[in-house]
Amino acid sequence: MNEPTARxxxxxxxxxxxxxKVAKATAARSLGGYGAVSDDVRQRVQAAAEALGYHANGLxxxxxxxxxxxxxxxxxxxxxxxxxxxxxxxxxxAKAAGYDVILANTxxxxxxxxxxARVFVEKRVDGFIVAPASFTLTDHLSDIxxxxxxxVLLDRHVAxxxxxxxxxxxxxxxxxxxxxxxxxxxxERIAFIxxxxxxxxxxxxxDELGVSSVSxxxxxxxxxxxxAGVDNSERYLRFGANSGSGVKGVTRELxxxxxxxxxxxxxxxxxxxxxLGELRELGLTVPDDVSFIMFDDFExxxxxxxxxxxxxxxxYEVGVAAATRLIARIEGRVxxxxxxxxxxxxxxxxxxxxxRVVGRDDA
Amino acid sequence: MNEPTARxxxxxxxxxxxxxKVAKATAARSLGGYGAVSDDVRQRVQAAAEALGYHANGLxxxxxxxxxxxxxxxxxxxxxxxxxxxxxxxxxxAKAAGYDVILANTxxxxxxxxxxARVFVEKRVDGFIVAPASFTLTDHLSDIxxxxxxxVLLDRHVAxxxxxxxxxxxxxxxxxxxxxxxxxxxxERIAFIxxxxxxxxxxxxxDELGVSSVSxxxxxxxxxxxxAGVDNSERYLRFGANSGSGVKGVTRELxxxxxxxxxxxxxxxxxxxxxLGELRELGLTVPDDVSFIMFDDFExxxxxxxxxxxxxxxxYEVGVAAATRLIARIEGRVxxxxxxxxxxxxxxxxxxxxxRVVGRDDA
DNA sequence: TTGTAAGCGTTATCAC
DNA sequence: GTGATAACGCTTACAA
Numbered sequence: 001m002n003e004p005t006a007r008x009x010x011x012x013x014x015x016x017x018x019x020x021k022v023a024k025a026t027a028a029r030s031l032g033g034y035g036a037v038s039d040d041v042r043q044r045v046q047a048a049a050e051a052l053g054y055h056a057n058g059l060x061x062x063x064x065x066x067x068x069x070x071x072x073x074x075x076x077x078x079x080x081x082x083x084x085x086x087x088x089x090x091x092x093x094a095k096a097a098g099y100d101v102i103l104a105n106t107x108x109x110x111x112x113x114x115x116x117a118r119v120f121v122e123k124r125v126d127g128f129i130v131a132p133a134s135f136t137l138t139d140h141l142s143d144i145x146x147x148x149x150x151x152v153l154l155d156r157h158v159a160x161x162x163x164x165x166x167x168x169x170x171x172x173x174x175x176x177x178x179x180x181x182x183x184x185x186x187x188e189r190i191a192f193i194x195x196x197x198x199x200x201x202x203x204x205x206x207d208e209l210g211v212s213s214v215s216x217x218x219x220x221x222x223x224x225x226x227x228a229g230v231d232n233s234e235r236y237l238r239f240g241a242n243s244g245s246g247v248k249g250v251t252r253e254l255x256x257x258x259x260x261x262x263x264x265x266x267x268x269x270x271x272x273x274x275x276l277g278e279l280r281e282l283g284l285t286v287p288d289d290v291s292f293i294m295f296d297d298f299e300x301x302x303x304x305x306x307x308x309x310x311x312x313x314x315x316y317e318v319g320v321a322a323a324t325r326l327i328a329r330i331e332g333r334v335x336x337x338x339x340x341x342x343x344x345x346x347x348x349x350x351x352x353x354x355x356r357v358v359g360r361d362d363a
Numbered sequence: 364m365n366e367p368t369a370r371x372x373x374x375x376x377x378x379x380x381x382x383x384k385v386a387k388a389t390a391a392r393s394l395g396g397y398g399a400v401s402d403d404v405r406q407r408v409q410a411a412a413e414a415l416g417y418h419a420n421g422l423x424x425x426x427x428x429x430x431x432x433x434x435x436x437x438x439x440x441x442x443x444x445x446x447x448x449x450x451x452x453x454x455x456x457a458k459a460a461g462y463d464v465i466l467a468n469t470x471x472x473x474x475x476x477x478x479x480a481r482v483f484v485e486k487r488v489d490g491f492i493v494a495p496a497s498f499t500l501t502d503h504l505s506d507i508x509x510x511x512x513x514x515v516l517l518d519r520h521v522a523x524x525x526x527x528x529x530x531x532x533x534x535x536x537x538x539x540x541x542x543x544x545x546x547x548x549x550x551e552r553i554a555f556i557x558x559x560x561x562x563x564x565x566x567x568x569x570d571e572l573g574v575s576s577v578s579x580x581x582x583x584x585x586x587x588x589x590x591a592g593v594d595n596s597e598r599y600l601r602f603g604a605n606s607g608s609g610v611k612g613v614t615r616e617l618x619x620x621x622x623x624x625x626x627x628x629x630x631x632x633x634x635x636x637x638x639l640g641e642l643r644e645l646g647l648t649v650p651d652d653v654s655f656i657m658f659d660d661f662e663x664x665x666x667x668x669x670x671x672x673x674x675x676x677x678x679y680e681v682g683v684a685a686a687t688r689l690i691a692r693i694e695g696r697v698x699x700x701x702x703x704x705x706x707x708x709x710x711x712x713x714x715x716x717x718x719r720v721v722g723r724d725d726a
Numbered sequence: 727t728t729g730t731a732a733g734c735g736t737t738a739t740c741a742c
Numbered sequence: 743g744t745g746a747t748a749a750c751g752c753t754t755a756c757a758a
Contacts (some may be wrong), residue, residue, distance in 0.1 A: 009527050010510075055481070055485060055510070056485050057485065058428075058485035058487065059486070060426055062483075063422045063423055063426065068422070070465075078441075078447055078454065079444075079448050079450075079451045081442075081444055083447075084443075084447040087441050087442075087466075087468075088440070091466065091467070091468040092468070095475075100467070100482055100486070101464070101466055101467070102433075102464070102465050103450075103454065103464055103465070103466045104454070104458075104463070104464070105458075111649050112458075118418070121423075122419050122420065123422070123433075124420065124422050146416075182617065205494050228652045241636050259723045270519040273661070273663055273666065274662070276662075277665065277666065279664055280666070295625075299636035299638070299639075299640055300636055300663040302640065303640065303664050304663065304668075305667075305668050316541045328639060355526060359504070
C-alpha cells in the first residue's frame with residue numbers, strides 16, 4: 001500500500017503532462033492511445049501517470065466522443081431468476097465487446113420505467129435494452145428511438161413502434177402446445193396465473209398496462225381451448241397477481257371455486273413457487289388433484305416430486321442475442337431481422353395427469 | 364408521436380436559452396433547478412425546452428458537480444438468486460435516494476473485478492458496493508478508498524483494509540450451528556461444497572483467492588467437529604466447484620469415496636440444485652442415504668421432498684443495509700458501526716436424519 | 727433576478 | 743511527432 005494517497009482533486013492529463021514535461025495534448029494522446037507518440041515520450045508519460053496515480057475521467061472523455069460505452073438495461077424484476085439469467089447473458093456479451101451495463105429495476109411499474117429511460121438518456125447511454133411494462137404506453141420508448149439511440153426490446157414487443165428490434169420467444173406457439181397437452185389429457189378447466197397484466201387482446205378492454213408475452217400466452221391457450229370446443233375458458237385466467245401472498249391468494253380463490261380448475265399454468269418460476277406452496281397448504285397434490293405446468297426451467301423443477309412439466313426458454317441466449325443486436329446497432333452494423341423469435345419447448349415430466357373426476361378420455 | 368425528431372446534435376441549454384431569449388446561465392439555472400429565477404422566465408424556458416425536446420446532459424453536469432449520482436455494484440454472479448435478491452435491495456434503496464446503479468458481473472474472477480473497479484472509477488461513480496472475490500488481493504479496493512470514494516463490502520470482508528464498511532452475516536456461528544445439528548444426529552462425516560475458494564485459514568497455504576464467507580463457514584463447521592472429537596474432518600471440504608457439471612462431479616466423487624460423507628452442506632442454492640440432482644442420479648435419497656443442508660432459503664426448498672433444512676439469510680436486508688450505509692457515507696453522514704453483522708438462522712425441516720449405518724445416537 | 731465569463735478534463739483540429 | 747487551442751455542455755463565481 002505505497003500508492004500516494006490521491007486527495008481532493010483528481011489527477012488530470014495536465015498534471016501528467018507537466019510531470020512528464022510534454023504538452024497536454026501529447027500526454028493525452030499517449031494516455032488515450034490515439035494519435036502518434038514516440039516511444040520515448042510514451043514511456044515518460046506512462047511513468048508520470050503511474051507516479052501520480054492518474055485515472056482517466058470517463059465523463060470528460062464521453063463528453064467529447066459522444067460515446068459512453070455503456071448500455072442501459074431496464075427490467076421488471078431482477079429478483080426473478082428469468083431476468084437474472086438474461087442479465088448474465090447481457091453482461092457477458094457487453095463485457096466481451098467492451099461495454100458496461102447500467103441496470104434499472106422497475107418492479108413492472110410504468111412510471112419507474114419512464115423515469116429510468118429519462119435518467120439513462122441523461123447519462124448518455126449508447127443504447128437501451130428494455131423489457132417494457134406496457135404494450136401500448138410507449139412514448140418514452142419512441143423518445144429513446146428519436147434521440148437516435150438504438151433500442152432492443154427484451155421478452156416483449158409493443159404496439160405502434162415501427163422497426164424496433166425485438167428479441168423474444170414464441171410464446172403463443174408454446175402456450176398453445178402446453179394447453180393442447182393438457183386438453184389431450186382430458187382437461188377443460190385450465191387456469192393461467194401471471195403477475196403481469198393482459199396485453200392488447202379481444203378479451204379485455206382497458207389494455208394500457210398489458211404485456212405482449214402475456215397476451216401471446218393467453219392467445220395460445222385460448223386458441224387451443226377454442227379448437228377443442230371448450231367455451232368460457234377465459235374464466236380461469238388471472239392477471240396482476242403480485243408475487244408473494246398475492247399469488248397464494250389467487251391460487252386459493254381459484255381452487256375454492258365451485259368448479260375449480262383441473263390444471264394450472266404458472267407464468268414464471270416465482271409464481272410457480274407461490275402456487276405450489278399454496279396447493280400444498282390446501283392439501284392438494286400434483287398431479288392427482290391438479291395438473292401443473294410452469295414457464296421457465298430451473299433445476300429445482302426436476303427435484304420436486306413430481307418433477308415439473310415446464311416450458312423451457314433459452315433465457316441466457318435471449319440475453320446474449322439482445323446485447324449482440326444492440327451493440328451491432330450501436331456500432332452501425334445492422335445484422336439480420338429486427339424481430340428475432342426464439343423457440344421455447346414444452347418439457348414433459350410428471351406434473352401433468354388426467355383430471356380426477358371428469359373427461360378421462362386419455363389420448 | 365408529434366415530438367420533433369431530434370437529430371444529430373443534442374439540444375443544449377444554449378439552444379433553449381436562445382429560444383427563450385435569455386442568457387445561457389439563466390436557462391441553465393431554470394433547467395437545473397438551482398439559483399433564483401423569475402416565474403416569467405421559468406415558464407418561457409420550460410416552454411422552449413419542451414418545444415425543442417431538451418434533455419439534460421448528465422455527463423456534463425457530473426463533470427462540474429463532481430457527483431454522478433451513481434453507485435457501482437460489483438458481484439460474482441448475478442445469476443445466483445442470492446445476488447439477485449441482494450441486488451433488488453440495493454436498487455430499491457438507491458432509487459429511493461435518487462441514485463442509479465451500475466452493475467458488473469465478475470464470474471468471481473479477480474481480474475474482472477479489478478477491471479470493473481477501474482472502469483467504475485473512470486466513470487466517476489459516487490461509491491462502491493463490492494462482494495470481493497479475494498480475501499487478500501485487495502489493492503484495487505484500497506485504490507478505491509484512496510480515491511476518496513466510499514466503499515461498502517457485501518457478504519464478505521477482506522484482510523488488511525482498515526475502516527472499510529462491511530455488511531455480512533454471521534457465517535461462522537450459523538455454520539457451527541448447522542454442523543452441530545448434524546453432529547447431534549450422529550454425523551461425523553460432513554461434507555461442505557462451494558464454488559468459491561477457501562479464504563485465509565490455517566487449513567490451507569495459498570489463500571490468495573479465498574473468500575471470507577467461505578472460511579468463516581469452514582471454521583464454524585470444523586470447530587464443531589473438533590469439539591465433538593472428530594478428527595481429519597477437513598477431508599470432506601470441497602472448494603472451487605464451478606457451477607453446473609463441476610458441482611455434480613464433485614458430488615459424485617464424494618459419494619464414491621470408500622467412506623462417503625453422511626451429510627452434505629451446500630454453500631448456496633445453485634450448488635444445492637447441482638448436488639441434489641446428482642444424488643438423485645446416483646440413486647441416493649435424502650435424508651435416508653445422506654443428510655442435506657443448504658445455505659439460502661428459497662420457496663422451492665419447501666416444495667421439494669423432503670423439505671430442505673436450510674440456513675436462512677436476510678439477503679434483501681443485507682442489500683438494503685449496504686446501499687443505505689454507502690449512501691450515508693457518500694452524503695457525509697456516518698452512521699453506526701463500520702461492520703454490520705446480520706444473523707442467519709438454521710431452519711429445521713426434513714432433510715436431516717441420523718446416518719444410515721453408524722453412530723445412531725440420536726440426541 | 728439576470729448576464730458575462732471562467733472553469734471541469736477530455737478529445738479534435740490545425741499548424742509547426 | 744509535437745504543441746497550442748478550440749470545442750463538448752454544463753455549473754459556478756462575479757458583476758450588473
